[in-house]
Amino acid sequence: MSEVLLLSRAQFGLNIGFHILFPSLTIALGWILFYFRIRYARSGDPAWLATYKLWTKVFALSFAMGVVTGITMSFQFGTNWPGFMQKVGNIAGPLLAYEVLTAFFLEATFLGIMLFGMNRVPGWVHIFASAMVAIGTTLSAFWILALNSWMQTPAGQVTQGGQIIAGDWWQVLFNPSFPFRFTHMLLASGLTASFVVAGLSAWRLLRAGEDGSARVTLRTGLVLAAILAPVQVFVGDQHGLNTLEHQPAKIAAIEAIWKTERSVPLVLLAIPDEDKRRNDFAIEIPKGASLLLRHDADAELKGIDAFAPDTAPVAPVFFAFRAMVGIGMLMLLAASWGAWTTRRGRLPPRWMLWTLSGFTFSGWLATLCGWLVTEIGRQPWLVTGILRTADAVGGASGAQLGASLTGYVITYTAMFLAYLVVLTHLAGKGAHA
Amino acid sequence: MNLDLPLVFAALMGLAMLMYVVLDGYDLGVGMLMPAADAREQELMVASIGPFWDANETWLVLGVGILLVAFPVAHGIVLGALYLPVAWMLIGLMLRGVAFEFRIKAEGWHRELWNGLFWFGSFLASFAQGFMLGRYITGFHAGFGYTVFALLVGASLCGGYVLLGATWLVLKTQGVLQAKALGWARWGLAWVALAVALVSLATPVVSQSVHAKWFDFPRTLALMLLPLATLAAGWLVWASTGRLKRGEAQADWVPFAGAVAIFALAFAGLAYSLFPFVVIDRMTIWEAASHPSALGFMLAGVAIVLPFLVAYTAFAYRVFRGKARPGLYE
Numbered sequence: 001m002s003e004v005l006l007l008s009r010a011q012f013g014l015n016i017g018f019h020i021l022f023p024s025l026t027i028a029l030g031w032i033l034f035y036f037r038i039r040y041a042r043s044g045d046p047a048w049l050a051t052y053k054l055w056t057k058v059f060a061l062s063f064a065m066g067v068v069t070g071i072t073m074s075f076q077f078g079t080n081w082p083g084f085m086q087k088v089g090n091i092a093g094p095l096l097a098y099e100v101l102t103a104f105f106l107e108a109t110f111l112g113i114m115l116f117g118m119n120r121v122p123g124w125v126h127i128f129a130s131a132m133v134a135i136g137t138t139l140s141a142f143w144i145l146a147l148n149s150w151m152q153t154p155a156g157q158v159t160q161g162g163q164i165i166a167g168d169w170w171q172v173l174f175n176p177s178f179p180f181r182f183t184h185m186l187l188a189s190g191l192t193a194s195f196v197v198a199g200l201s202a203w204r205l206l207r208a209g210e211d212g213s214a215r216v217t218l219r220t221g222l223v224l225a226a227i228l229a230p231v232q233v234f235v236g237d238q239h240g241l242n243t244l245e246h247q248p249a250k251i252a253a254i255e256a257i258w259k260t261e262r263s264v265p266l267v268l269l270a271i272p273d274e275d276k277r278r279n280d281f282a283i284e285i286p287k288g289a290s291l292l293l294r295h296d297a298d299a300e301l302k303g304i305d306a307f308a309p310d311t312a313p314v315a316p317v318f319f320a321f322r323a324m325v326g327i328g329m330l331m332l333l334a335a336s337w338g339a340w341t342t343r344r345g346r347l348p349p350r351w352m353l354w355t356l357s358g359f360t361f362s363g364w365l366a367t368l369c370g371w372l373v374t375e376i377g378r379q380p381w382l383v384t385g386i387l388r389t390a391d392a393v394g395g396a397s398g399a400q401l402g403a404s405l406t407g408y409v410i411t412y413t414a415m416f417l418a419y420l421v422v423l424t425h426l427a428g429k430g431a432h433a
Numbered sequence: 434m435n436l437d438l439p440l441v442f443a444a445l446m447g448l449a450m451l452m453y454v455v456l457d458g459y460d461l462g463v464g465m466l467m468p469a470a471d472a473r474e475q476e477l478m479v480a481s482i483g484p485f486w487d488a489n490e491t492w493l494v495l496g497v498g499i500l501l502v503a504f505p506v507a508h509g510i511v512l513g514a515l516y517l518p519v520a521w522m523l524i525g526l527m528l529r530g531v532a533f534e535f536r537i538k539a540e541g542w543h544r545e546l547w548n549g550l551f552w553f554g555s556f557l558a559s560f561a562q563g564f565m566l567g568r569y570i571t572g573f574h575a576g577f578g579y580t581v582f583a584l585l586v587g588a589s590l591c592g593g594y595v596l597l598g599a600t601w602l603v604l605k606t607q608g609v610l611q612a613k614a615l616g617w618a619r620w621g622l623a624w625v626a627l628a629v630a631l632v633s634l635a636t637p638v639v640s641q642s643v644h645a646k647w648f649d650f651p652r653t654l655a656l657m658l659l660p661l662a663t664l665a666a667g668w669l670v671w672a673s674t675g676r677l678k679r680g681e682a683q684a685d686w687v688p689f690a691g692a693v694a695i696f697a698l699a700f701a702g703l704a705y706s707l708f709p710f711v712v713i714d715r716m717t718i719w720e721a722a723s724h725p726s727a728l729g730f731m732l733a734g735v736a737i738v739l740p741f742l743v744a745y746t747a748f749a750y751r752v753f754r755g756k757a758r759p760g761l762y763e
Contacts, residue, residue, distance in 0.1 A: 060534055061531075061534045061535075061538075063487070064487070064530050064531055064533065065530075066532045067487055067490060067491075067530060068523075068526055068527040068530040070489060070494070071494055071526060072496060072523045072527065074494050074501065075497060075512060077501060077508075078501060078508040078509055078511070078512035078515050079513060079520075080514075082505075082508070082510075082513060083509075085501060085502075085505035085508060085509065086505055086509065088725070088753060089501075089723055090723050090724040090726065090727035091500065091727070092502075093502025093503070093505065093723055093727055094731045094734070096498060096501065096502055097498055097499070098531075098731075098734050099736065100491070100494050100498045101495070101734055101738040101739075101742070102734070102738055104494060105491050105738075105742050105745075108487040108488040108490075109745050109746055109749050110745070110749075111487055111488075112483070112488060113749055115484065115754055116483055116753070117752050122670040160724075163724050166726060166730065170731060206592045245521045286758055287667065289575070323619060330450045362436070370457075388668070394509065396513065396516045400516050400517055403517070403520075404516070404517065406518035407520060407524055408520075408524070411524050411527055411528065415531050416528065418535055422534075422535055425538070426538065433655065
């Protein structure tokens with residue numbers, strides 16, 4: 001891989017990986033805030049108001065982080081990947097434009113009213129503004145996931161006079177992997193937000209002691225997570241089967257299946273060896289992969305050899321997938337156990353509070369691992385079968401990329417540390433923050 | 434009906450960019466003025482832009498977004514040529530965006546640090562935008578003179594944003610802070626005069642086609658209305674701030690309106706110079722445009738969404754009309 005391509009990918013990967021943390025929190029947190037706001041409107045209880053205000057601050061902070069890193073991305077499409085818009089701009093462009101038009105302005109404008117307007121507008125207008133912010137963040141996810149899914153499993157496009165254009169926008173939007181990816185991502189956001197809510201509430205209980213509103217939000221987060229986690233396991237499995245149908249090369253990399261054969265074992269853990277095209281130290285379940293993916297122990301599965309030379313690097317996809325599933329299972333366990341210990345207003349034991357504090361950002365880890373799987377797993381394609389990543393890269397020099405990459409790394413590190421400090425500070429102060 | 438889609442999108446892009454420059458311009462300007470105020474005044478300054486800055490920056494995404502989606506080839510050329518200043522601007526915008534949120538929650542020297550970063554980020558983003566403008570209107574030519582020119586435009590745009598920010602504060606504050614803002618506005622105006630003069634003189638020198646467009650009698654006479662109107666707007670700002678300073682009767686929104694008029698007129702002049710090029714002397718909007726199917730699909734969305742966008746933006750400004758009050762998140 002050339003130096004420029006490598007640096008362009010590193011820079012864009014860093015940026016998009018950093019960016020996705022914040023939307024994946026705010027998409028669902030917007031709805032949780034709406035719930036808190038409704039609870040306050042119906043009960044008039046100041047504890048709900050305090051809860052709403054505290055989490056509004058967390059939301060505003062995360063939203064700002066999402067906005068500024070998102071602006072960066074809209075520029076990096078041009079600076080790092082000009083070939084992308086030249087080749088598929090007629091499809092990608094309108095989807096991005098619709099995101100800005102329908103989602104960005106909606107959420108940013110109503111956020112102002114939601115944050116600063118509570119004493120300036122009637123209650124129902126404020127509730128309406130809270131709903132618009134939540135709808136805006138979800139719409140934003142809709143357009144971005146539609147574009148990403150189209151890049152993974154293109155559909156609905158036609159070639160006319162050497163240009164790729166949309167033949168049927170409905171097919172472009174609702175391409176084969178979109179319903180699965182969109183649901184999977186919304187659930188990931190729900191889990192991320194509910195663990196942040198539960199984790200920071202647990203932290204408040206540990207730091208600030210008995211705190212009525214923290215107990216309620218702890219419970220809210222845990223119940224939500226305990227409901228969503230099993231649904232996510234099911235949706236994730238369906239998403240995997242969809243990937244097998246439309247992007248079998250990615251599944252081969254995920255499962256580290258090197259050769260096309262029948263009765264393929266399920267590799268639980270191994271060290272994939274890219275050069276020798278085999279797995280070292282493999283722990284396998286005989287016929288497991290065939291059974292899991294085809295529901296038939298003797299079924300044939302396509303291996304990486306069937307797609308050579310257009311194959312993704314196996315090791316990162318293989319490990320990221322296992323990390324995602326592993327973290328997800330731990331989250332399922334923590335959420336259901338935590339929900340059990342908080343049943344009927346009980347205060348969970350301190351070790352459980354510590355555990356939940358530790359799980360605060362578990363959703364981020366799982367989400368990042370999931371995106372690594374899906375984005376590395378579709379390499380070398382940027383748009384499957386249409387555009388290679390290497391053909392989209394821009395003309396910036398290695399020195400320019402290196403200098404700006406250094407700047408981004410320093411800025412992001414500082415921003416992230418400050419974000420964590422403020423978040424724990426807000427949570428530690430309790431409802432009086 | 435046969436709609437000239439690239440032309441429509443060029444107009445929309447221009448409108449979005451102008452909206453961005455005016456709207457984010459005032460909040461960037463307020464950010465740059467932070468060190469000139471004391472702690473209590475800083476709270477009011479921040480409160481005056483708090484409800485708006487997120488949405489203001491969205492216009493940048495829309496402007497660049499239209500460049501990206503309607504003129505993809507030009508987007509690659511322009512942003513490729515401006516690679517490093519774009520990176521500075523983004524880092525500046527990131528710093529100020531998060532500093533804005535962090536400073537509200539911080540205390541003591543932490544708050545001082547975030548105030549400093551808020552100022553620095555605002556300055557860096559403004560300067561980088563001006564620098565980019567300087568590079569853009571000179572067709573990205575390399576050379577010492579061109580770099581100095583771009584640096585001057587960078588500094589001048591900072592002055593322009595300070596003018597917008599100061600007149601915004603005149604509108605949104607009262608008392609001692611408003612009096613200070615009046616002084617800042619007059620300094621900003623001097624900078625803007627320099628900026629407008631610089632850009633107006635330099636563009637015809639750099640580009641033959643721009644020269645030809647402006648110095649073509651008798652059209653030149655009609656075109657002279659543009660600089661004359663700009664002068665009038667400048668005088669309006671000067672006179673109205675003067676009256677407010679002396680405590681004479683004067684509506685407090687007039688200086689801001691004058692500043693916006695200066696930006697709109699300068700923008701119109703620039704648009705006239707560049708048209709129909711999207712990359713000066715190299716690529717016209719028709720050469721750079723996307724396929725009509727993509728533009729048509731987007732135009733439908735714009736037509737549906739734009740009225741709502743305008744309506745709720747107007748609503749937000751109505752909700753937060755009047756003088757800024759201290760204390761955010763209340």
